[in-house]
Amino acid sequence: MKKKIQEALNDQINKELYSAYLYLSMSAYLEAQSLPGAAKWMKLQAEEEVEHAMKIFSFVNERDGRVLLAPIEGPKQEWTSPLEVFQQALKHEIFVTESINNIVTSASDEKDYATLNFLQWFVAEQVEEEANARENVEMFKRVENNPHGLFMVDRALAARE
Ligand SMILES: [Fe+2]
Ligand SMILES: [Fe+2]
Secondary structure, three states: OOHHHHHHHHHHHHHHHHHHHHHHHHHHHHHHOOOHHHHHHHHHHHHHHHHHHHHHHHHHHHOOOOOOOOOOOOOOOOOOOHHHHHHHHHHHHHHHHHHHHHHHHHHHHOOOHHHHHHHHHHHHHHHHHHHHHHHHHHHHHHOOOOHHHHHHHHHHHHOOO
8 A cells, every 4th residue: 555545544544533532522512411312413423433433444454554543633622502513513524525535536646446446435425424414404503592493303313323
């Protein structure tokens, strides 16, 4: 595996683990806001991000590359509203999509077809991640300043397995 690609994949492992850390911090905030359903949703999302990191971790090893773990940045701890949390989660997913797309471009430039093929799963996953994040933003927008609506949205998010 070329050094440039290895570095990009290591950097992506860091971004996925940071995503998990950020979503866990969001989950803690939502819990403190008495929104257990939204907190559960975010906690499950954090677990998915760890799985993403581990997929890349395994791939780098499989390709005889070297996984080098870097420090994970501390996440934000406070937000002004649940809507702001979900807006930032969407913004973060768009940032991750860009990052994946950049690695796809590099893998294509380097004619690294194995990495290119591997990344297709992430390209499809990001479509889903952004769609879910957008749906959540829309839900929270609809119930702004509506405690009963917020209660219903929280109940809906609690249904995630
Ligand atoms: Fe991810
Ligand atoms: Fe994600």
